[in-house]
Amino acid sequence: MPSLVHALARLRTLVRGRDVAVVALLYVLLVALGTWEGYAFTTTLPEAVSMPRQRLHNLLDGLLLHGRIAAKLVRERVYHVGDLGFPLVMHAVGWGVHACVLVFFLACRRGLVAWWTRRALGSEAAPQPEHVAAGAATVAMAQSTQTLAPLPRVVSRRRMLLDAGAGLTTLAGAGLAYDAFVYEPFAVRVARYTIAIKGLPKQLEGVRMVQLTDTHVGRRVPAVYVRQVAERAIGLRPDVVLLTGDYVHSGEGHVQASIASFAPVLGAKVPVVAVLGNHDFYGADKALRREFARYGVPLLENGRLFLDAATRTLLEVPAGPALCIAGLSDYTEDRIIPAKALAGVDEAMPRIVLCHNPDAAEDATLLATGLRIDLMLSGHTHGGQVRLPLLGTPIVPSKFGSKYAAGLVAGPAFPVLVCRGIGMSIIPVRWNVPPEILELTLVGA
Numbered sequence: 524m525p526s527l528v529h530a531l532a533r534l535r536t537l538v539r540g541r542d543v544a545v546v547a548l549l550y551v552l553l554v555a556l557g558t559w560e561g562y563a564f565t566t567t568l569p570e571a572v573s574m575p576r577q578r579l580h581n582l583l584d585g586l587l588l589h590g591r592i593a594a595k596l597v598r599e600r601v602y603h604v605g606d607l608g609f610p611l612v613m614h615a616v617g618w619g620v621h622a623c624v625l626v627f628f629l630a631c632r633r634g635l636v637a638w639w640t641r642r643a644l645g646s647e648a649a650p651q652p653e654h655v656a657a658g659a660a661t662v663a664m665a666q667s668t669q670t671l672a673p674l675p676r677v678v679s680r681r682r683m684l685l686d687a688g689a690g691l692t693t694l695a696g697a698g699l700a701y702d703a704f705v706y707e708p709f710a711v712r713v714a715r716y717t718i719a720i721k722g723l724p725k726q727l728e729g730v731r732m733v734q735l736t737d738t739h740v741g742r743r744v745p746a747v748y749v750r751q752v753a754e755r756a757i758g759l760r761p762d763v764v765l766l767t768g769d770y771v772h773s774g775e776g777h778v779q780a781s782i783a784s785f786a787p788v789l790g791a792k793v794p795v796v797a798v799l800g801n802h803d804f805y806g807a808d809k810a811l812r813r814e815f816a817r818y819g820v821p822l823l824e825n826g827r828l829f830l831d832a833a834t835r836t837l838l839e840v841p842a843g844p845a846l847c848i849a850g851l852s853d854y855t856e857d858r859i860i861p862a863k864a865l866a867g868v869d870e871a872m873p874r875i876v877l878c879h880n881p882d883a884a885e886d887a888t889l890l891a892t893g894l895r896i897d898l899m900l901s902g903h904t905h906g907g908q909v910r911l912p913l914l915g916t917p918i919v920p921s922k923f924g925s926k927y928a929a930g931l932v933a934g935p936a937f938p939v940l941v942c943r944g945i946g947m948s949i950i951p952v953r954w955n956v957p958p959e960i961l962e963l964t965l966v967g968a
């Protein structure tokens with residue numbers, strides 16, 4: 524403990540008043556601008572949020588996540604700060620922490636430069652004794668008063684190396700933040716899979732399905748982005764579009780904007796089916812049922828439809844060879860009833876099952892039914908949103924670790940295809956896990 528106190532006292536001597544004044548001025552400016560931006564964003568209708576605006580907002584939210592947590596704690600436990608108070612607390616705390624880190628860094632830099640200077644003077648320039656003993660403050664003063672001989676070249680070279688290192692680190696950090704919070708979250712790609720299904724009717728050979736999932740329209744994801752994704756999805760000319768949940772982040776406030784953002788798909792006369800995800804049950808399920816009904820999109824809550832092989836249209840009762848498309852409700856926020864979804868379906872008929880949460884593939888009740896399922900299509904895990912070199916995906920919302928993070932996974936009884944999804948949850952970040960539209964081609968086995 525005494526050494527820590529000594530280190531802090533030593534650090535205190537290295538803090539320059541001018542540095543603190545500049546950082547404080549910067550801090551006040553950033554808090555003012557950030558609070559204004561946060562307030563303006565909160566009071567803007569979700570449909571009116573542009574992509575540049577959303578990118579800026581997500582960048583600030585990502586960089587000031589600690590401030591956001593502090594503002595939430597204040598709102599929930601101390602005082603209900605409103606639309607203006609929340610961003611104020613968030614930016615005050617967030618930038619405050621960053622300002623302290625910056626002052627600390629500047630002090631460390633001064634200390635390091637002084638240490639190097641003492642070493643260089645001692646070993647290479649045969650300095651006067653008082654220079655060595657006096658430490659950093661005296662050395663800096665000596666430079667400014669010019670009463671001493673110029674510092675040896677090696678000192679300025681080391682100082683330059685130190686500053687260059689710090690500059691490069693800052694640039695790398697800024698590049699990383701730009702990629703993770705601004706660019707990659709909206710750099711959607713198409714992931715293509717071809718899956719063989721036993722007993723697939725000949726007329727459905729090569730049938731193409733597009734899955735869109737986890738759009739999470741809300742504070743992190745603007746409706747305008749989902750509309751762009753829907754335009755790209757319909758440009759793939761799918762035979763069927765599958766929507767697998769988490770259309771909004773929470774509440775019914777963004778439901779209309781979210782479903783309306785699928786307009787390019789809904790207006791294309793392509794069969795569309797949907798299931799709900801866990802976030803849809805956070806106060807939005809009733810509104811979503813209403814909206815899907817308004818657009819004529821069948822919502823499969825432990826139900827099924829049949830993709831007719833001859834016409835490639837969806838039927839409630841098969842009229843000939845067909846593919847059964849069943850949908851389960853959400854695994855954690857509602858109840859999956861596979862026996863109801865597939866009740867009475869001919870055992871010889873191939874079937875795919877939509878279920879938001881891939882963990883359902885390991886559900887003991889589902890497995891106990893022994894029902895034939897050829898493929899499950901899921902979302903929910905978002906690929907973990909962040910995949911680190913060597914460490915993999917640190918956070919995956921699944922009971923099975925990263926098994927169901929993304930891609931084609933062998934479940935205990937059938938394969939599960941997990942889409943990384945379109946939007947983001949909780950933290951507005953994606954790194955090394957870009958959002959994706961999943962395109963699935965079925966072929967006969």
Ligand SMILES: [Fe+2]
Binds near residue numbers: 737739800905944
């Ligand atoms: Fe999700």
